[in-house]
Amino acid sequence: MGRIRPxxxxxxxxxxxxxxxxxxxxxxxxxxxxxxxSGPAPPAAQRAPGPAAMKASGRAVAGALSPLPGGPxxxxxxxxxxxxxxxxxxxxxxxxGVDTALEPLGLLSDHTLQPPSRWDTAGWYADGVRPGDAGPxxxxxxVDSTSGPAVFYRLRDLHRxxxxxxxxRTGRTVRFAVDTIETYPKDRFPTARxxxxxxxxxxxxxxxxxxxxxxxxxxLDNLVVTGLLVT
Amino acid sequence: MNRSRSRAALLVAVAATTLAHPAVxxxxxxxAAPSESPAMVRGAHFSPDTPGVxxxxxxxxxxxxxxxLSDVGYGDVSPYRRxxxxxxxxxxxxxxxxxxxxxxLSWVLKAQPGHAxxxxxxxxxxxxxAIVLSDELTPPGAGDGRVRVIQAxxxxxxxxxxxxxxxxxxxxxxxxxxxxxxxxxxxxWLVGAxxxxxxxxxxxxxxxxxxxxVTTIVLLDGKHGGITLRSVVDAAGAAVAPVGAVPGGxxxxxxxxxxPGWWPGAALLLGAMALFGTVVLSGxxxxxxxxxxxxxGQ
Numbered sequence: 135m136g137r138i139r140p141x142x143x144x145x146x147x148x149x150x151x152x153x154x155x156x157x158x159x160x161x162x163x164x165x166x167x168x169x170x171x172s173g174p175a176p177p178a179a180q181r182a183p184g185p186a187a188m189k190a191s192g193r194a195v196a197g198a199l200s201p202l203p204g205g206p207x208x209x210x211x212x213x214x215x216x217x218x219x220x221x222x223x224x225x226x227x228x229x230x231g232v233d234t235a236l237e238p239l240g241l242l243s244d245h246t247l248q249p250p251s252r253w254d255t256a257g258w259y260a261d262g263v264r265p266g267d268a269g270p271x272x273x274x275x276x277v278d279s280t281s282g283p284a285v286f287y288r289l290r291d292l293h294r295x296x297x298x299x300x301x302x303r304t305g306r307t308v309r310f311a312v313d314t315i316e317t318y319p320k321d322r323f324p325t326a327r328x329x330x331x332x333x334x335x336x337x338x339x340x341x342x343x344x345x346x347x348x349x350x351x352x353x354l355d356n357l358v359v360t361g362l363l364v365t
Numbered sequence: 366m367n368r369s370r371s372r373a374a375l376l377v378a379v380a381a382t383t384l385a386h387p388a389v390x391x392x393x394x395x396x397a398a399p400s401e402s403p404a405m406v407r408g409a410h411f412s413p414d415t416p417g418v419x420x421x422x423x424x425x426x427x428x429x430x431x432x433x434l435s436d437v438g439y440g441d442v443s444p445y446r447r448x449x450x451x452x453x454x455x456x457x458x459x460x461x462x463x464x465x466x467x468x469x470l471s472w473v474l475k476a477q478p479g480h481a482x483x484x485x486x487x488x489x490x491x492x493x494x495a496i497v498l499s500d501e502l503t504p505p506g507a508g509d510g511r512v513r514v515i516q517a518x519x520x521x522x523x524x525x526x527x528x529x530x531x532x533x534x535x536x537x538x539x540x541x542x543x544x545x546x547x548x549x550x551x552x553x554w555l556v557g558a559x560x561x562x563x564x565x566x567x568x569x570x571x572x573x574x575x576x577x578x579v580t581t582i583v584l585l586d587g588k589h590g591g592i593t594l595r596s597v598v599d600a601a602g603a604a605v606a607p608v609g610a611v612p613g614g615x616x617x618x619x620x621x622x623x624x625p626g627w628w629p630g631a632a633l634l635l636g637a638m639a640l641f642g643t644v645v646l647s648g649x650x651x652x653x654x655x656x657x658x659x660x661x662g663q
Contacts, residue, residue: 198458198459198466198467198468198469199415199416199418199457199458199459199469199470199490199493200416200490201414201415201416201489201490201491202414202415202416202490205413205414206413206414206439206519206520206586207413207414207439207586207588208413208439208440208585208586208587208588208589208593209438209439209440209441209585209586209588209593209595210410210417210437210438210439210440210441211438211440211441213440213595213597216598241605241607241608244608245605245607245608245609246607246608246609246610246611246612247607247611247612249611249612249613250613253615259603259607261603261604261605262602262603262604262606262607263601263602263603267601268598268600268601269577269578269600269601269602269603270602270603272603272607274611274613275613276613276614276615277613277614277618278614278615278616278617278618278619279615279617280615280616280617281615281617282617282618283617283618284614284615284617286613287618294400313402313403314402318610320609320610321610323609323610325504325606325607325608325609326503326504329504329602329603329606329607330502330503330504330600330602330606331501331502331503331504331505331577331578331579331599331600331601331602332405332502332600332601332602333405333407333445333481333500333502333599333600333601334405334445334447340611340613341611341613341614342611342612342613342614345619345620346614346616346619346620348616348619351615351616352612352614352616353613353614353616353619356610356611356613360402362403362447
């Protein structure tokens, strides 16, 4: 269990020194001034990308931020409360002419996502994250039917920055912007990357792409478009 | 199969270079050098005897300074914000102080694309310093949550945080430390915190550990003496995430590599579309798995 070990006193630190410390930090010379994790500190080389990593440099300027005269007084503000987004009912992607209702999807008995029941309508994973709430909200659509293009046929044409709109049942519209467009082989689908927890609202628009296996009646790849909430 | 893939790639490359269609070129270069995803950052104030502060961010690249958080007080944890990946100076000033005044505390934040961070001022005022924590984004197992404790209660120099009839989440944690994440079965737990020093202080609270989510429990000095517990969600996901890939097509537009007449037809189609300026090939064009023109046309 590590204790905080300030390396600097309260001596005045010029902004230039702060910048210099930053340059040293960015060059890989971790000038950690305190320990903020339990257990022994790992070697510096392992510290930066680790999940409980700590890297900070700084010290207080004497007198610039005086202590509260009465000492600790408890939390300054009450803890914020979060509200849940309404159910999504429509998906609109102007850049590729998508304007579709959204059907709720569940999981099949093998825990894979149920495919949308119609070629021309997308679906959202209703037991997952609602679009607009923190985390990855999953929306799936077919790329084609057995005879021609389907609702997500042009998903591949999206670019970073393209707008994706979700209309909620309350009439509110939440706006996302495309961040990444990625293709994964279905047999190596990165479940953690696509479905793992996220701090802010994100969309995962998923369809099929790649080669079509005529024996399995299935495409070999998934196309995953990530949208980030625009605030 | 591989041969036909490289042939398709070659076709696209030939169309792009000889016909020099702007849309095709744009797609190709976008695939070669994608810009980075942003990082996610939140700020927190964990110094019990330090008044409210304003927090500023200055990017090393560009160097513009802007106020990030205003009037952050002890115990506050801001929402996350997206931030272009890169290196920043975080500067703290007393709430209301002009941006031109010297920072009371400043530190460096290195934000990698797609990663999440919690950065905070910690310790008692006379030892005030900054920390940057990497926040976990890996999914917990089904029915579990991932939980860490930030021990920011000065009235408990050392404390344990335990779920009643459940796991010990933090053992003997010193004021000003944080624990690594650990797995806790999801649910609303009665969580107790006990100081191990004299005078003994303790508290308890019902805290929700959401399945599929990452949670930080914060131990703080109480409003009216003693200590108090709060929890904040670091990252949220589905309680039960789907497994594996997503089915999504009937194959009606899929190319049939076996068809004898497919290649000449595709070459003609691609050339004609590029010439007439109607090809919109978006996304990366890469050799391993090139996008093929579909039989249905585009």
